[in-house]
Amino acid sequence: TSRALRPVGELARAAERIGQHELSERIPVTGDDELGNLANTFNQMLERLETAFSEQKSAFAKLEEQYELQRRFTADASHELRTPLTRIKVSASSALGGTEGESDLKRALEIVDRSADDMDRLIRRLLLLARSDAGQLIQGSQDVDLVDLCAEFQKPAADGEPAVQIDAPEGPLFVFGDPDLLSRAIGNLVENAVRHTPSSGHVTLRLASDSDEIRVTVEDDGEGIPPEALPHVFERFFRVDSARSRSEGGAGLGLAIVKSVAQAHGGSVAIDSELGKGTKVTLRLPHKR
Template sequence: MRPLPRPAETPDAAPQPVPRPAPCSPDTPGPTATEERALDRLTALVRQCHGSQVDVWLDETGTPAAPSAAAECLASARRTQLKPYVAPAVLLYIGSPEDRAPAIDPYRIAGVTAVILVLAVGMSVLVATRLVRPVRAVTAAARRMRAGDGSARAVVRAKGEVGELGAAFNEMSEHLDRMERQRKAMVSDVSHELRTPLSNIRGWLEAAQDGVADLDPALTASLVEEATLLQHIVDDLQQLALADVGKLRLHPEPVDAAALTEQIATVYRAAAEAAELALTVEVSGRPHLEADPVRLRQAVGNLLANAVRYTPAGGRVTLRAYGDGDDVLIEVADTGPGIAPEHLPHVFDRFWRAEKSRSRRTGGSGLGLAIVRQLAEAHGGSAAVRSEPGRGATFTLRLPRAPE
């Protein structure tokens, strides 16, 4: 039997559509248009490789299939068809036995390790020194303070937490030094204030005992005055001590500032007239506050007594009261010589007096203004002063206004 002749093929001819077998079941869908084009292209590649008319179809799993004789051509055609869509293969080069890794030099590794250790130790020592130096400075300053050196300060130039520690220590040291100086000054002032009246009383009593002086009414009145002064100093010290420990008792009640200032002015108006001074009262509105009237009269009375004492004849003392927001302000203004700027920060200090001789003719014990500040703070307020030399002084009590 003579074989059937093959139809002539042109390798470069465009692929012709190949009739596909119908689906095995009507429920099985056939290939889509895109799949048909891809299958036609694959068929053309398989025929070009095999050199004969070979059919390519999709099996039940949707995989291209061809006769077993064209299996290799099908695999090659599929690789050619998928090559534009697949990443190139990774080339793995395996060296030959001659391509050996360089030998490990243990001395070199040891040297590098030693250098790293030296650098690490050096940096650790540097950081530790920077951290320890300010701590040592604070420790040394604390030991000097314990030895009695009130001027001990720690020199700390570091920043961060260590710097804050040094600054806090210096602030504490300065505060303790200031408190110690104030304590010594207070002991000296108290001894001075108590020694003067006690010496007078003792001297006159010894003179009377020895028959040198007679206890006539004038001498008796003088001794009573000295004893009264001594009692005032002791009472003031006790009041300040109670205020320091927070045991100063107050009995607050609604107070009309206008009525209060008028009452206080009435008490001191006679002393002002005796000193040839004009004492006036100025009240704006009807300010009310919640305060202890006895303590408040004491505070304002101390201010008025100072104003009358230091204002020269022909001057004026003004007592004002007015509201300022949630506060009530009570002011005592005079036309006296005023206070020097360097003395203003010390006006409310205990036993402080600008006149250092502490003569009874020029001032009191130096506790009156300290008591004023303590009473104002006990009421939840504050005391302040403003003054210019030669233009008088104005003392201000700022107290909370009474609730409506």
């Protein structure tokens, strides 16, 4: 071949190498003649291809992650629903066995009744999370006074549970949102604090605001959360002590719901805890505009 065409052959070989191996390789550009231009154009095309491939790759990874989360959610939800269902089945079967007296029959029916209620509550919460995933959590918004809403959670110590004290400013603090969801979120936080604090301990529901936001804080001096568990407490179905929490009725959905509600209202939630010292959860919500 003629000497003039030798660079073309080199270009072709370089292009082939790149096609077979790495998209990150580039063709050496020599001179600013037509061949140099060609090499440049080719390199730019490689640049765009590389960007497109890496975008596609990360989009795919994200999809895969979402799929895995969804798969786990379905598996966990099925597992949780089976617990009360098994109780219903066992009680009903033993009642149908026919050797029990009337009081045993009544007890069996009571278990069936209670377990059905547990299932109902669980399903409602699962539906709430499904609505949240679809971006349809809030169905109707209005002005909600958080001072008013929080007042309902005040209660004296009773039945081995600590008192819940409120520390709030005089005037109203308005957010624009769904009162049922907000009440449920704050209720979940109070319920957690009460459940993990001895009757001699303290649970405080505090309200504060500045020009940026309203902060709802639930603080307790109860058992606290181990540091290795803390990053996971907002995950669905996560419980620090699964066996014990389960027997106390927890599905591990409370904080996941709080997070969904906070985000749906344009806010956020954060947790701070020290084992043996106590826990503080802060819900931040924007002022109504």
